[in-house]
Each structure stands twice: as C-alpha cells, then as structure tokens.
Amino acid sequence: MRKLPSLQALRAFEAAARLQSFLLAAAELHLTPSAISHQVRALEAHFGQQLFTRGNRRVELTDSGGRLLTMLSAAFDMIEEACRELAPKITTxxxxxxxxxxxxxxxxxxxxxxxxxxxxxxxxxxxxxxxxxxxxxxxxxxxxxxxxxxxxxxxxxxxxxxAERIAPLASPKLIGKRFTRADIAKLTLIESKLNPLRWREWFTQNGLKMPESPQPSFDRAALVLAAAVDGLGVALESVRFAERELASGELVIVGDGLYTPIERExxxxxxxxxxxxxxxxxxxxxxxxxxxxxxxxxx
CATH class of the missing domain: 3.40.190.10 (Periplasmic binding protein-like II)
Known part of the structure; x- marks a missing residue:
C-alpha cells in the first residue's frame, strides 16, 4: 500500500505553487481560497514543515516547497500524458x-x-x-x-x-427623396456580366424603356456591389449577395415597392x-x- 498524502491536497499545493496564489489556484480547481489553504495546511502537517511563506497578497515557496513542486510537476505531467494517450481520439x-x-x-x-x-x-x-x-x-x-x-x-x-430576389441596388446618396419609376433611367446602370438577369430584361418586365447610355460592367458580383457602394451607379444584383451592405445602410433597394419584384433560382x-x-x-x-x-x- 502506497503511503501518500491526500491527492486532493497535492493538487491544491501544485496549483497554488505554480500560480503563486491561493486565489488563482481556487479558480483553476473550482474551489474556495479557504479550501486551498486548508488543503495546504493539511499537507504541511503531514510533512511536519512549512511549504509556503505567506504574505498579504501572495505566497512564496520555501526550499522544501520548491523541491516538492519540482517533483510533483514532473509527476502530474506524466499522469496527464498517460491520460491523453488513452483518451478517445477526435477524428476530423x-x-x-x-x-x-x-x-x-x-x-x-x-x-x-x-x-x-x-x-x-x-x-x-x-x-x-x-x-x-x-x-x-x-x-x-x-x-x-x-x-x-x-x-x-x-x-x-x-x-x-x-429563389433569390434580384433588385436594383445603389448608395442612398444617389437616390432622391421623391424617387419615381422613371428616375431609374437617369442613373448609371452597372451591368453584372455573370448575372442571368440583365438590365434590358428588367426594364422590359417593368414596362420601361431601356436608356441607351453607356453601362460599366464587371464580371464579379462583389465588384458590382463595391462599385455601387462607391456611388458609381445602380447595380442589378442578388439581394443575397448584398446582405451586409443593406444591413449597414451602404446600399438600398432602389424604388422598393415601385417595381415588379423579380426572383430567380x-x-x-x-x-x-x-x-x-x-x-x-x-x-x-x-x-x-x-x-x-x-x-x-x-x-
């Protein structure tokens, strides 16, 4: 039979010695500081000598306490490694x-x-x-x-x-307070080259005449939206892509409620x-x- 002091007391001592604080040891082991102090005093009684010199806000190891910490740290490291090897492996x-x-x-x-x-x-x-x-x-x-x-x-x-909604999107700085259905033709129309819905089809579905003004185009939705945020013009793009910009107010749906809602898969x-x-x-x-x-x- 092994002649060992309380394992709980040894754990309390090791934590307090390593952290140099009964308070921090108590937090680590989910105990009260008084419980840590009680365990350490029980250990000191077992060995018949002091392991700490106690100050107002911190504790310091005695020579005997330092030697015990060195040996206990090595022992606890070995126990931890043995437990780690036997623990179930996390597969990914x-x-x-x-x-x-x-x-x-x-x-x-x-x-x-x-x-x-x-x-x-x-x-x-x-x-x-x-x-x-x-x-x-x-x-x-x-x-x-x-x-x-x-x-x-x-x-x-x-x-x-x-299905996701495809709508005209622009910076609120471009949109007047009295925006009408016909006003969209006065804005610069930004073409999203990969979007299956193009401006000409959108104008046709809304019964409006497509303007013949030049249309800047981009081959990425992210670039289209960035251009719209920068005030280049109005983008016809998926609302799914513009969630953050709409939430932050950098973009608004142009004439929301004035035009035919269009959804596509x-x-x-x-x-x-x-x-x-x-x-x-x-x-x-x-x-x-x-x-x-x-x-x-x-x-």
Whole structure:
C-alpha cells in the first residue's frame, strides 16, 4: 500500500505553487481560497514543515516547497500524458467545396463559423472560380455550388438553393427623396456580366424603356456591389449577395415597392449521385439549405 498524502491536497499545493496564489489556484480547481489553504495546511502537517511563506497578497515557496513542486510537476505531467494517450481520439474529415468567388466571399464565408460550430469534426476546404466545374472529372471536389445556368448531366445531383430576389441596388446618396419609376433611367446602370438577369430584361418586365447610355460592367458580383457602394451607379444584383451592405445602410433597394419584384433560382448545390449516402455531404447540404431559406435549427 502506497503511503501518500491526500491527492486532493497535492493538487491544491501544485496549483497554488505554480500560480503563486491561493486565489488563482481556487479558480483553476473550482474551489474556495479557504479550501486551498486548508488543503495546504493539511499537507504541511503531514510533512511536519512549512511549504509556503505567506504574505498579504501572495505566497512564496520555501526550499522544501520548491523541491516538492519540482517533483510533483514532473509527476502530474506524466499522469496527464498517460491520460491523453488513452483518451478517445477526435477524428476530423474534410469536405472540398467549389463555388464562385462572390458566393464564397459575400454569402458562404460569413456563415462558415456557424457551420464549424455545428459540425466541429468537419473541415471545409474551399476553392473558387467563375468557371463551372465537372464533378465527374474533378475527383478532388466533393460538392460544387454552381451559379447561373446549370447543365444537367447523368451521375450528378443538382438542387436549387431556393429563389433569390434580384433588385436594383445603389448608395442612398444617389437616390432622391421623391424617387419615381422613371428616375431609374437617369442613373448609371452597372451591368453584372455573370448575372442571368440583365438590365434590358428588367426594364422590359417593368414596362420601361431601356436608356441607351453607356453601362460599366464587371464580371464579379462583389465588384458590382463595391462599385455601387462607391456611388458609381445602380447595380442589378442578388439581394443575397448584398446582405451586409443593406444591413449597414451602404446600399438600398432602389424604388422598393415601385417595381415588379423579380426572383430567380441562380445557385445550385451539386454532388455526385454515387456520393448520395455520404454523411458529410448530407450535413453540409442540409445546413446550406437551412441557411439559404433563412431557417433556424429549431424549425
């Protein structure tokens, strides 16, 4: 039988000696300072000598206390390592996601911290480009989020991420207080080259004549929105991409309520049919649909 003092007392001493404070030791071990002091005094009684010299606000080790701390620290390190080796290993796996740069930066990226909190064992490895990818040839990818028109192909499952509103967006500095339906034709129209809805179609659906003035264009939604924030003109873009700018007041929906609301399915979740049973893809799929439809995990 081992002749050892109380393990609880040894833990209290080690924490107080390492932190040089009964108060800090109490916080670390979830005890009261008086409990730490009681344990240390019991240990000193066991050894028949002082381990600390006590001051008003701090404690200092005696020579005997220093020697005990050195040996205890090594012993506790060995115990901790033995427990770590036997503890269950945390396994992680990765999910390779491909999408457009604007979707990554304007919508998906800001939401990934929430996904990581919900699925801490799943790491997202994201790549982006404006060009579509063929999942049957890109074996390194697990899923793709396609934008615009999607070519259906055997062996690939394609699911729309819900309809999203496409509306004219501009800095509030450009919009007068008495804005009328016809006033939009007086603004510089910024063309989003990859957006499937173009200004000419928007004007036609609203029964307005398209102006013949020059239209600056950009091949990224993020650039289109940045130009609109800077006051270059009015952008025709997905409200999904402009959440932060609308929330901060940097952008407003031009003539909200004056024009025909237009919604389109423009983003699509794609994965190989052979991976239908993959749990990691299912987790990401379900989370993505909840986010795109504005649902909480309680719904």
């Amino acid at each position: 796996e990765s999910l390779s996601v491909h999408c457009t740069p604007s979707f990554a930066s304007k919508w998906l990226g800001p939401r990934l911290p929430a996904f990581m909190r919900e699925y801490p064992g799943l790491t997202i490895r994201m790549s982006s480009s404006a060009e579509p990818v063929d999942l049957l040839k890109a074996a390194e990818l697990d899923v793709a989020i396609a934008y615009g028109s999607v070519r259906r192909q055997a062996g690939v499952v394609i699911e729309a991420l819900g 423009t983003h699509f979740f794609c994965y190989r049919a052979a991976d239908r049973s993959s749990q990691k893809i299912r987790h990401f799929h379900d989370w993505l649909l909840r986010e795109s439809r504005g649902l909480s995990t309680d719904e």
